[in-house]
Amino acid sequence: HSASIRTAKLTIQGGHYTHAVTFKDSYSNQDNYATLQGGYVNDSKLILFNSSSQLTTTLSTGDSSFAGNVGIGTNSPSARLEVSADVTTNVDIAHFSNSNDIAKAKISLSANSSGELSLIDGSNNTDVFITSNGDSYFNGGEVLIGTTTSTGAKLIVDHDNTKMLELKRSGNTKARFIADSNHGQLDLYNSATANTIRLLASGDSYLNGGNVGIGTTSPSQKLQVVSDSIIMADFTTTSTKGGISISEADEGG
Secondary structure, eight states: OOHHHHTSSOOOOOOSSOEEEEEEOTTTSOOEEEEEEEOSSSOOEEEEEOTTSOEEEEEESSOOEESSOEEESOSSOSSSEEEOOSSSSSEEEEEEEOTTSOEEEEEEEOTTSOEEEEEEOTTSOEEEEEESSSOOEEOSSOEEESOOOOOSOSEEEOOSSSEEEEEEETTEEEEEEEEETTEEEEEEEOTTOOEEEEEESSSOOEEOSSOEEESOSSOOSSEEEOOSSSEEEEEOOSSSSOOEEEEOOOTTO
């Protein structure tokens, strides 16, 4: 026997390949409740059975399995896996690391006890950060919603519905980006939730939210054009009927 065997409190030695200790029901002497198994060529295992002698848990130096909920930091898990911290703020609950023990994903609690998710790149920079209360950011590349095809834009939304993106405040729609029959459309809504502005790539557009300024940020008329060019506006037509040109008057008369 080796020194490690001699100093053990209890040593049970079986065959060359496999040896085990089995705990049985003392009444029937048939139902197994637990088996401690090991061997020269096999993984060491602790196998647990329920009251119906059904295998429920295997703890192994190889693959392990659990039929019920698993708790870490708690003895009453309410989900398949529940990890409980010992404090409520400023703590990392879980790290997911590479083979060099460098964390590449973290689940944390913030200073105000909000949930946080951090994703870390190959240079150990946090490129994606999501929090339930505060600022989140996506700096790892493009953000694709409804598609896996990149076009180079920072945000790409692809949807088979006509409403591609909707922005709300306090439950009221304030802006909509729409793909209507393959044509782009932008709708803007005022405080009374009326659609006062529509820009449509193919069809009728309108600006009913107030005055419209071109070259100015403070128009005083329904349409005000401010330009440093002599020609203020040029209206042309595709027909042969001509058009209208509006220009600044010649100061010389």
